Amino acid sequence: MSVGGRRWLPVCLWLVGCCGGPAVAQDRPLAKEEFAPSSVARGRALLANRHESGCVLCHTVPGLPAGGDLGPALAGLAERASAAQIRQRIADPRLLNPQTIMPAYFSTLGLNGVASAYAGRTVLTEQGLEDILAYLLQTTRAP
Ligand code: HEC
Structure with missing residues (x-):
């Protein structure tokens, strides 16, 4: 009994390590349990909303009709960047x-000339950022 138990222990630890806490927590620094799960549909609507x-x-986005070319096309994005990298890029591209x-969508630091209605607020909410990420991860893999 105890031998079998010991043999499985590393497997259990590996499973917890890979599929559970630390790996996911690192990739998702935001406290997920504080808001509803991300929504691809909401992400699409947000991405498409010019306001x-x-x-x-600035970007063409797979699955959306029109797009600008000031920034790179986002097709194939999920092939070249991880979820954490894409999240960071959107939250504050100045770090890269x-x-x-490109505006910093989840930062209020060092922004000048912000309209008073937006002072102290981030452009996107945490939920909005996660929704956009969900859409991009789903649609920007190579066909
Ligand atoms: C004013 C133009 C502009 C807007 C608006 C903008 N971006 Fe960007 N974006 C850029 C530019 C330019 C780059 C290229 C890197 C750089 O210059 O920082 C970029 C890079 C990126 C990248 C990395 C692309 C790659 O190929 O690695 C992602 C992802 C991205 N933007 C997502 C977004 C998302 C999502 C939004 C809306 C929430 C957005 N961007 C809004 C201009 C913009």
Whole structure:
């Protein structure tokens, strides 16, 4: 009994390590249990909304009709970047490129000339960021 138990212990630890806590927690620094699970449909609507996100002003996005070309096309994105990297890029692209023209969508630091209605607020909510990420992860893999 105890021998069998010991043999399974590493497997259990591996499963917990890989599929449970730490790995997921690292990839998802935001406290997921505080809001509803992400929604691909909401992410699509947000991405397409020129006022709420403006993403399509600069990017073409798979599955969305029109898009701009100030930023790279997002087709194939999930092939070249992890969820954590994409999340960071959207939250604050200045961390990757201090000169970027892309807005920081989940930061209030160092932003100048912010309209008073938006002062102290992030452009996207945590939920909105996760929804957009869900859509991008689902649609930007190579066919
Ligand atoms: C004003 C134009 C602009 C807007 C608006 C904008 N971006 Fe960007 N984005 C860029 C540029 C330019 C780059 C290229 C990297 C850089 O210069 O920082 C980029 C890079 C990216 C990348 C990395 C692409 C790659 O190929 O690795 C992602 C992902 C991204 N943007 C997502 C978004 C999302 C999602 C939104 C909306 C929430 C958005 N962007 C809004 C201009 C923009």
